[in-house]
Amino acid sequence: MKTVNSDVAYDYIRKRILNGEYPPGHPLMTYELSRAIGVSRTPVRDALRQLESDGLVSIRARLGASVKKMSLKEFREMCGLRFALESYAAYLAAQERTGEDLREMALTLETMRRLSERLIAAKKEDKPTLDQLRVEDVRFHIAIITSAKSELLKQEVLRLHIVNRVVSGPTPGQHNSPEGKAARDARRREVIRSHEKIHEAIARGNPVAAKDAMERHIQDIIDTAIRDMSLAEHQASARPLTEEELSYAT
Amino acid sequence: MKTVNSDVAYDYIRKRILNGEYPPGHPLMTYELSRAIGVSRTPVRDALRQLESDGLVSIRARLGASVKKMSLKEFREMCGLRFALESYAAYLAAQERTGEDLREMALTLETMRRLSERLIAAKKEDKPTLDQLRVEDVRFHIAIITSAKSELLKQEVLRLHIVNRVVSGPTPGQHNSPEGKAARDARRREVIRSHEKIHEAIARGNPVAAKDAMERHIQDIIDTAIRDMSLAEHQASARPLTEEELSYAT
């Protein structure tokens, strides 16, 4: 199957959004993008429609497209969906997991333990290790939704993860919660413990326990994320002037 | 906001799919549709992309679009999603419901009781009453997801309901389960009882009870639907010749 220009445009724009190169609210104009990508406006429009249904872009008729900006309310709702779907995935995973699935989980768990200990031991948190830790965390969650053996569920949860990453991701200082390193270290140990409990319940083949453990884990993640986000929103309202607004103040 | 042609095309095609006028597997060719709707191919293509992301249409590059045909496996997975999301909705509803929400639920419940009794009393099931009952059933479920006060959740569940309706809906004799009227009457009473339990738990403001009741209800629905569908699939494989195939046999 020959690749088609719509897909090229889709990948191009999606990548920039995930990079943070196009931040939330950034306008996406078809002509400009078509020039940048080297195709015509038609496949760009197709790509934007696709991205809209992924939840990464919002399009208003005749007013153009822009990178999706999420309100705190919408963010909460999205977290709720993750809560419902991922705990269900854990339930299924406890029934459907294969030996291969369990090995993958154990592997990411071990890697996370190692990285976490390294971070806790170090005085300063180096970004590469943090990023690696984040990757392994995602890998663990993916291992679980894969174990659930439901393509639809997997697709849906992955979509939510992606959107989550965009709206809360590119914020500078995302993980610099104000409590200081000790609190973050404690949180890291807690995450590991949660993952261990989930893994153990799935390995035992106990769906209810797996679900409960996942529910607690996600709830914990959500609480932190929402706290961070409402904090960021508060900071934003403390200095509500954007670069553009400032230029009017001269 | 002025309506745009893409939306016209979207509504046109969507309606036909939901009607059953375009059954699963029916090819959707852009030129033909554009002529029928009275617009050009461009907005038709837009509409098809949109419908694809709704899960009603499947598009393969260069091979065209067709009404989504679901395998039994996919159908099971979709039911799983409904299970996870609707029981979560019931949980939220027990926390967030207003007096208005409760009234709406009670209303549909009462109407369903009345319609159900009428059907059970009658010797023959008349289609209009059956349809009304179906509508009220959907209305009850919508009342619950509305009570949950999460737009995203509502949107997602409605989408699943729609897709569900298309893949299992237009089958003629959808509700003519082979057990005869007595069994169907029993099932109807059971559905009412389930709804009553859910409504009561939500009215009491007991999230866990509401969720449990909804889980049982959905599981019941799913079991019946999957039984019916695998039966239909079996029948289909028993006489695999479509009208078109038959025309070759002359």
Added chain:
DNA sequence: TGCGGAGAAATTGTATACCTGATGGGGCAT
């Protein structure tokens, strides 16, 4: 008679020109 390939037909994907609606700025009236 069955199979394979070349070419024709059909259909999708892409580019582009044109149309329509939205936005902002300048001029006019108060």
Added chain:
DNA sequence: ATGCCCCATCAGGTATACAATTTCTCCGCA
């Protein structure tokens, strides 16, 4: 000076022409 209205500009929506690809068909050949 201020406020309003009109029009110029711009960007998105639509139609259509064209290119690319798949499929169908028909013919020749084994």
